[in-house]
Amino acid sequence: MDIGFMGLGRMGENMVRRLVRGGHRVVAWNRSRPKIDEVAAEGAIPAYTIEDLVKQLGPRRVLWMMVPAGDPVDDLIKQLTPLIDKNDVLIDGGNTNFRDTIRRYNALKEQGFDFLDVGTSGGIWGLKVGYCMMIGGDEEAFGYVEPLIKTLAPENGYIHAGPSGAGHFTKMVHNGIEYGMLQAYGEGFEIIRKSQYNVDLHKLAQTWNQGSVVRSWLLELAERAFAESADLENIRGYVEDSGEGRWTVQEAINEDVPAPVITLSLLARFNSRQQESYSAKVIAALRNQFGGHAVKLESGESSGVSFSPDQQK
Secondary structure, three states: OEEEEEOOOHHHHHHHHHHHHOOOEEEEEOOOHHHHHHHHOOOOEEOOOHHHHHHOOOOOOEEEEOOOOOHHHHHHHHHHOOOOOOOOEEEEOOOOOHHHHHHHHHHHHHOOOEEEEEEEEOHHHHHHHOOEEEEEOOHHHHHHHHHHHHHHOOOOOEEEEEOOOHHHHHHHHHHHHHHHHHHHHHHHHHHHHOOOOOOOHHHHHHHHOOOOOOOOHHHHHHHHHHHHOOOOOOOOOOOOOOOHHHHHHHHHHHOOOOOHHHHHHHHHHHHHOOOOOHHHHHHHHHHHHHHOOOEEOOOOOEEOOOOOHHHHO
16 A cells, blocks of 8 residues: 655654565655655665655545644645645654644635544554554545554554544543553652562562563563663753643543542653652741751751741841
């Protein structure tokens, strides 16, 4: 099957490779030329402009966008729509807010184009094991591109989740759940590391993966991480979030769904980015004021004496 693929980042590049190896004809474009040349050397057809990509695809084109959420998606759609034909299928495989997806679907449908949202999970391992995929949009358009999905996903690894937005919505919640799982593993290993017991965390993770109820692929990755660095000494505890956790928490609020684990795991990521928490400074100062509790000074010394009103002036 023919497909035009736009965006050769960490996920997109390997998705192109998997499609080529699956026998599909893939025309690939990226903002930077070296990535295009890399996949071209492995069997993809290079396109150095969007116009060139569109010209190299036959009727009822399939155009897969794998670019960052937000303006990059809208910008790419604006470039594509004057060049393509009615009934062509545009696919957004990135981590887009499902409300933006519904907006785009409605606008494109009015112009006669089909639009699918594909929530894609698998990271850098997807080339080898396949990508878990959640698809939203019209059933007919999904059926048309399903051969591509089958190649990208492992067996039983994809679902047509529902109408427009369903794919990105379910992927959003998927990532919210991931936040909670990562936080639980992180906290558990820290409790063990700070205990009186000198436990080999690599061997412990390996043991937990043999029949334990907490075994998982994430725990297998923890095994790998501890094998590479027993105390993770080269890694700073700074954790970004890519947006889906925030959106999941917001939707939980919108739907009156209590989601304390996902919410607190998101807030823990915010906390990880603070060199010095100002709120913690305020709390320490207040405890010192009302109870004379010791505070750690910037000099490194400790003080248990509260400041008098005169000293505060």
